[in-house]
Amino acid sequence: MSDSFQNIPGTFDILPQTQSSASDNVASSHAWQYVEGVIRRVMHRHGVQEIRTPILEPTALIARGIGQLTDIVSKEMFAFERGNTHYVLRPEVTAPVMRAYLQHHLAQLGGVQRLYYIGPCFRAERPQKGRYRQFHQFGTEYIGADDARADAETILLAVDIYRELGLSDFTVRLNSLGAASSRPAYKAALQDFLRPHVAQLSETSRERLESNPLRILDSKIDAERKLLEQAPVMRDFLDEDSKVHYDEVKTHLRAAGLPFEEDPFLVRGLDYYTRTAFEIESPVLGAQSALAGGGRYDLLASEIGSKQDVPAVGFAAGMERLFLALDVAGIALPDAENPDVFVVTLGERAAAFAFPHIRTWRQAGLRVVYDLKGRSMKAQMREANRQQARRVVILGDAELDAGTAQLKHMDTGEQQSVSLDSLPAKLTE
Numbered sequence: 001m002s003d004s005f006q007n008i009p010g011t012f013d014i015l016p017q018t019q020s021s022a023s024d025n026v027a028s029s030h031a032w033q034y035v036e037g038v039i040r041r042v043m044h045r046h047g048v049q050e051i052r053t054p055i056l057e058p059t060a061l062i063a064r065g066i067g068q069l070t071d072i073v074s075k076e077m078f079a080f081e082r083g084n085t086h087y088v089l090r091p092e093v094t095a096p097v098m099r100a101y102l103q104h105h106l107a108q109l110g111g112v113q114r115l116y117y118i119g120p121c122f123r124a125e126r127p128q129k130g131r132y133r134q135f136h137q138f139g140t141e142y143i144g145a146d147d148a149r150a151d152a153e154t155i156l157l158a159v160d161i162y163r164e165l166g167l168s169d170f171t172v173r174l175n176s177l178g179a180a181s182s183r184p185a186y187k188a189a190l191q192d193f194l195r196p197h198v199a200q201l202s203e204t205s206r207e208r209l210e211s212n213p214l215r216i217l218d219s220k221i222d223a224e225r226k227l228l229e230q231a232p233v234m235r236d237f238l239d240e241d242s243k244v245h246y247d248e249v250k251t252h253l254r255a256a257g258l259p260f261e262e263d264p265f266l267v268r269g270l271d272y273y274t275r276t277a278f279e280i281e282s283p284v285l286g287a288q289s290a291l292a293g294g295g296r297y298d299l300l301a302s303e304i305g306s307k308q309d310v311p312a313v314g315f316a317a318g319m320e321r322l323f324l325a326l327d328v329a330g331i332a333l334p335d336a337e338n339p340d341v342f343v344v345t346l347g348e349r350a351a352a353f354a355f356p357h358i359r360t361w362r363q364a365g366l367r368v369v370y371d372l373k374g375r376s377m378k379a380q381m382r383e384a385n386r387q388q389a390r391r392v393v394i395l396g397d398a399e400l401d402a403g404t405a406q407l408k409h410m411d412t413g414e415q416q417s418v419s420l421d422s423l424p425a426k427l428t429e
């Protein structure tokens with residue numbers, strides 16, 4: 001038996017180096033930091049503040065929040081029990097954020113809480129390109145907001161992040177699912193339409209026909225899509241308030257100049273949505289085309305124990321899918337951080353001499369690296385080149401005796417002898 005270990009399929013190590021394989025590229029930690037930096041900057045400009053909630057949540061919160069009948073809850077939860085407590089590795093962050101909002105009485109702060117997060121989520125799905133067991137989401141939740149501007153701003157926020165990263169090839173699909181009160185009539189109409197065609201439905205859709213017929217609407221099976229072309233649409237069943245709200249969302253998006261497509265079959269895979277639902281799709285992602293998804297979830301709070309309804313809207317987006325799309329679009333991301341200074345030392349005396357100086361230069365803000373393996377000067381110079389250091393400081397016995405160092409500028413190749421006293425000033429120049 002081999003005693004070496006591998007990461008679990010559907011999870012990734014994020015290394016300082018980009019990893020390229022036939023099926024998936026994993027971006028470097030430098031690229032992750034850069035993209036996260038852009039996300040944080042755009043959030044900051046929108047007055048959205050970060051919230052960090054635990055990875056572990058009570059299973060009942062997720063089951064009640066997302067819905068027992070959803071794939072996520074019925075098939076994809078990493079859930080376990082210890083003592084009498086039931087834990088789940090969070091499959092998403094909306095229900096946890098709402099839990100935190102209610103638990104910490106954030107409503108008392110008044111106004112709308114604009115919150116964002118970046119972090120891992122877990123779903124026991126069959127791993128494939130763009131679909132993983134541990135993946136990362138960034139997203140926002142605007143809690144306490146009924147205004148249609150909040151819905152539009154949520155969508156625009158996601159779009160602004162993509163555009164700021166240089167991504168422009170995506171489509172925004174929009175729908176309104178209406179209030180919970182308008183759902184039963186539509187559900188019944190859809191069931192009445194589908195029942196005579198039950199023989200044509202897939203096994204999954206047949207199961208959903210009685211329990212969760214709306215989910216049949218986002219079927220990917222051609223024959224079912226064809227059949228659905230004749231199906232009744234939610235739009236004709238919307239209550240008056242939802243209609244007005246939906247029109248307002250569209251008006252705000254148009255005013256902001258954002259193109260979108262209305263899709264009456266967009267339903268989303270989580271049960272908490274009411275009124276606005278949207279997805280942002282990239283044509284380069286293949287079967288897992290959703291870069292981001294979200295919508296309004298006005299009833300989630302009461303579903304998880306609040307005495308009052310709390311209107312809210314948000315989105316979440318997959319980090320890994322974003323990296324896939326950036327890669328296909330040929331958008332280069334940083335994949336290394338080059339040293340300002342690489343210190344090459346010859347012999348133990350020079351190495352010992354350099355050590356405290358390196359610390360001082362680092363305290364002055366320079367990124368300074370050096371060899372820790374006692375390698376030859378040639379090997380150290382090769383390493384400085386590989387790391388694309390801006391400057392190299394060379395120290396040997398002769399330099400120490402003369403109170404000097406060799407300073408090499410790697411871009412020009414120019415090398416000069418400088419006094420040790422003037423070195424700090426030269427390095428920070």
Ligand code: HAM
Nearest residue numbers: 092094131132135290291292293294295314315316318
């Ligand atoms: P979701 O559509 O389930 O929505 O997930 C949002 C995004 O997370 C997807 O569009 C996709 O980019 C990414 N994603 C989901 N599952 C995986 C996976 N297995 N592997 C890789 N990426 C994945 C939600 O999670 C809602 N909480 C969104 C929301 C926020 N609604 C309101 N506020």
